[in-house]
Amino acid sequence: MDYENEKLNFLNETKSIKTYRYYVENSINELKHLKFNIGKTILFRIFFCLLILIIILFRGHFICLFGFINCYVTWPFSSPVHIKIDLLNLSTKPSQHEYIPRRMHHILLGPLSQSPPESWLTSRNSCIELHSKFEKHYYWTDENSKEFLExxxxxxxxxxxSYKTIVQKADALRYFLLHYYGGIFLDMDLYCLHKLDGLFNYLDDRVSADEHIFLAVKAFPVGISNGFMISTRNHPLLQRVIENLELYNRNFLLPHATIVISAGPMCISIQIQLNRSLWNSILVLDGKENMIGGKTDTPLFKHLGSGSWHKADDMIFKNIPMNIQRQNQTFSISVIVFIILIFLFFIGRNKNFIKFIKKQRKELI
Structure with a gap:
């Protein structure tokens, strides 16, 4: 009888041990599975927090890139009025009212202003000679440009x-000059072949005293070129551009992209697409024959296409600030937000883990 009782007790103990082992092994497996799932969740949450942090830190870059993409996508389907006109046979009869000031602007900054290339001086002189009756011919260098802005x-x-290249300074300056003085801006490497009086008269006839007009040449593949622009004073498009130059003053890693987006032709093209209410005062000179990219001749100009200023492009790689230094307050706030989010996510994870342990203990009891 004692033997049977001992045997029964032994079997019960063995069964209890097996049951305990089963629960332990099952708990271990569940813990491993939970650990794996928690690991994936943590990685996802950390990635999500990093994404939020990047968006906060580089929100300016995202805004600029949105404008850039919007311009490229929408321009081929919807853009300001493109005109095709016979530039050499426009009427030279003076307009009844001259709404566009007869002022010509050329810019030459940096070391080249001390000893300008002979070809550039020849190009500028050709434009001055053909338009000797213009009210004023401006030649902007570092000294008088600084005085003008001051x-x-x-x-x-x-x-x-803060611009890292001379070409960015020259690109930005031209918008201020046209906004303040009005008239025409020409790159130094544009040699004038014919008078622009007919084009000025044509534009004057399209506006009145309380209106504005802006003309630029179509660029490839989208947007306009900023190497040749005509505008009335205080044109709202130029106002939009100069108001956003600080926002667009960012490094986009690639030198050419940084220049054209920060202050170059894409900068003004983006503003054109973002301000459609201004399209009735903007004209784009269409036609492949009028494009001034590279070495080419147009009905009005001979474009030397020197591109010398772009030799300074490599300077951008020497300093990639990413705008963090100028945004210390934003950076600090972003780091704090990131830490808080991580903390909250870990609290949620720990609560789930504690609930699981309590559940397993109840089952074992």
Whole structure:
């Protein structure tokens, strides 16, 4: 009888041990599975937090790139009025009212202004000679450009001096000059072949005293070129451009992309697409024969296409600030937000883990 009782007790103990082992092994397996799932969840949450942090830190870049993509996608389907006109046979009869100031602007900054290439001086002189009756011919260098900005747009000087290349400074300056003085801007490497009086008269006839007009040449594949622009004073498009130059003053890693987006032709093209209410005052000179990219002849100009300023492009790679230094407050706030999000996610994870352990203990009891 004692033997049977001992045997029964032994079997019960063995069964209990097996049951305990089963629960232990089952708990271990579930813990491993939970650990794996928690690992995946943590990685996802960390990635999500990093994504939020990147968006906060580089929100300016995303805004600029959105404008860039929007311009490329929408321009082929919807853009300001493109005109095709016979530039050499326009009427030279003076308009009844000259709404566009007869002022010509050329810019030459940096070391080249001390000893300009002979071909550039020849190009500029050709335009001055053909338009000797213009009210004023401006030649902008580092000295008088700085004075002009100090006097009229002092708030922009910090951004202007922060540009890493001369071409960015020249690109930005032309918008301010046309906004303040009006008239025509021409790159130094544009040699004038014919008078522009007919084109000025044509544009004057399309506006009135309380209206504006802006003309630029179509660029490839989208947008306009900023090497040849005609505008009335205080044109709202130019106002939009100069208001956004500080926002677009960012490094986009690629030198050419940084130049054309920060202040170059894409900068003004983006603003054209983002401000469709201004399209009734914007004209784009269409036709492949009028494009001024590279070495080419157009009905009005001979484009030397020197591109010398772009030799400074490699300077951008020497300093990639990413705008973090200028955004210390934003950076600090972003880091704090990131830490809080991680903390909250880990609290949620720990609560789930604690609930699981309590559940397993109840089952074992």
């Amino acid at each position: 006097k009229n747009y002092s708030w922009f000087l910090k951004t202007w001096f």
